[in-house]
Amino acid sequence: MSYPYQITSLAQYEAEYKRSVNDPAAFWAGIAGHFSWRNQWNEVLNWNFTEPKIEWFKGGKLNITENCLDRYLESHGDQPALIWEPNDPEEHHRVLTYRNLYDKVCQFAHVLRNNGVKKGDRVCIYMGMIPELPIAILACARLGAIHSVVFGGFSAQSIADRLVDANAEFIVTCDGAYRGQKDIPLKSVIDDALIACRFVKRVIVCTRTRTAVSMIKGRDVWWEDEIKKVETLGLKDFPAEEMDAEDPLFILYTSGSTGKPKGVVHTIAGYMLFTNYTFVNVFQYKPGEIHFCTADIGWITGHSYILYGPLSAGGTSLMFEGIPTWPDAGRFWDIVDKFKVNILYTAPTAIRSLMGFGEAPLKDKDLGSLRILGTVGEPINEEAWHWYDEHIGKRRCPIVDTWWQTETSGVLISNLAGITPAKPSWATLPLPGIQPVLVDEKGEEITEASAEHGGLLSGNLCLKFPWPGIIRTTYGDHERCRNAYFATYPGLYFTGDGALKDQNGFYRITGRVDDVLNVSGHRIGTAEVENAINMHAGVIESAVVGYPHDIKGQGIYAYIIHDVHHGDPEHTRKDILATVTRIIGAIAKPDKIQFVKGLPKTRSGKIMRRILRKIAEGETSNLGDTSTLLDPGVVEEIKEGKL
Ligand code: WTA
DSSP states (O other): OOOOOOSSHHHHHHHHHHHHHHHHHHHHHHHTTSSSBBBSSSSEEEEETTEEEEEEEETTOOOOOOIIIIIHHHTTTTTTEEEEESTTTTSOEEEEEEHHHHHHHHOOOOHHHHHTOOOOOOOEEEOOSHHHHHHHEEEHHHTOOOEEEEOOBBOOHHHHHHHHHHHHEEEESSSSSTTTTHHHHHHHHHHHHSOOOTOOOOOEOOOSSSOOOOOOOOTTTEEHHHHHHHHTTTOOOOOOOOOOTTTTEEEEOOOSSSSSSSSEEHHHHHHHHHHHHHHHHSSSOOOTTEEEEOOTTTTTTHIIIIIHHHHHHHHHEEOOOOOOTTTTTTHHEEEEEEHSSSSEEHHHHHHHHHHTTEEEEEEETOOOOEEEEEEESOOOOHHHHHHHHISTTEEEEEOEEEOOOOGGGGGGGGTTTTTTTTTTTBBBBTTTTTOOOEOOTSBBBBOOOOOGTBBBBBEEESSSSSOOOOOEEEETTTHHHHHIISSSSSTTTEEEEEEEEEETTTTEEESSSEEEETTTTTEEEEEHHHHHHSTTEEEEEEEEEEETTTTTTEEEEEEEEOOGGGGHHHHHHHHHHHHHHHTBBGGGOSSSSEOOOOOBOOOOOOOOOOHHHHHHHTTOOOOOOTTBBBBBBHHHHHHHTOO
16 A cells, blocks of 8 residues: 655655645545545535635545545454553553454444434543544544544533533543543543533443442443443444535634634544645655554544544554653653654653653663654744754654644644755645745735844744635634634634744744643633633632743743732632632643732733733843833832742
């Protein structure tokens, strides 16, 4: 097996890029021809960015699981599709061949159907990183249900919000999840979430940690019992539901600049094509190789590059249940050696954290199987890039710095490993089919180099033409999708990121230009954290900004006006942290809390975050224009109290 659309030289990249821009429909139709369809599409592309309305391959009929599983059964049913490494290195790993995975997905699709799940229903999946998670996801896709995976670190409140938003009546979860030395009681979090969500009809609970759980009669069932029923009935193959190219495949919630996370919706064919195409080209995957993406499947990176990208390409994907630092900081390297991993895809925050342990954890590690390295999720600083290159890749593995977003399905800007040039800290060139532009505040295309940025073009990063994996809508609220991505600069998709562009056309992503933080590669909205902080009875008002953090990339800095009558500020501080953990999850806990008497506001009452950001970054002299402030005195007070 090979991939006819895999780019193998720089010249070919240039030619393909030109072709993709000159005739996008013909370009993507050519790629679509390599997948398995029940019926040909009516029209390749129909789009406008005003509504927005984006349809790729509308009328085409297919099922994504036939593309990920069935079509590989004959040619390589015995090859590993998924390799699973448990949290505890003493526990045995598991290998699921394409045949095994197919059987299990069919079985669980029967379970879902027996429990009342129908095509189009939303199924919330809240599980740890065990093989049953991909099985549950693919079973939804086989049956035509829309999966909505929620990362295991989110709180009961966050789950409840998502269940309500998606009107999800079905949940698949685990009793608990292992992460390092911790045992996270997932089912009990679900139980808390469901106190307010009486519309949930069924919770299917998979056993992992054997933590005690309360199974509610009539609502909760055990995964294992349900599988036994299917076996007793002799149910095996599950005919894949015939789906339209533009039917939703999944909803994944992500943070934006407003308070509530948005349910990003991706549709079947476009998502499949784009994750497959980018997987094959960015990582230069070769059949038989082992691809290890260290993300959690609860995030888009896991959806696209643990599951759908590798599986639709007939590849072998390794999933890891644990964390990089347990039992020690050599765990990733042990896994690489144990399975002879060829491609390692991780986040800069993980690299920086492992860098902090020095070279000792690398002693006696071979790492000779590695061929390609990748990073994702946040800008990678040069120091981390060079460490990765020198100590992990031993200067012989190309590093791909892949820029993309939950909304884009897959990688938009990145070098192609070993094919197009790399440049430390630069995502470099757009993939074929991707047409970036840099614009100024007014939406005018930037054509003049900026002196401030060393003669580079600098602006807000937008895309002017759709690719198959672009977001279709935000679930239940299309207007929100328009406002968040298509209204700022009419005619363009706005990414929320700022970028620089050099003379070679290389892009460097400089970070978010909106009120979204990127903490350890996870997106968190400042408004979301503020809302959570403000829930606490002792808080009058708050303002949250990001500040540079050595390991996390960005840390969360909260300025809080607290009610002095509420008692000891130290207690209030702890209570605020507990509140944020309860409302969002531990990932959103502020790293620093500064109690202040007032916040810098304009006369119209708007908080001037620019000033707060500068103070949090340690800048105290050059705060820019403060003349529009209602009370410039608060700035002095905040500066004095800086942590
Ligand atoms: C940031 C993760 C710089 C960016 C796939 C984007 C990056 C946000 C990179 C999306 C990169 C992602 N270099 N910044 N290589 N990759 N980002 O939705 O700010 O969790 O907008 O998707 O992460 O985060 P999300």
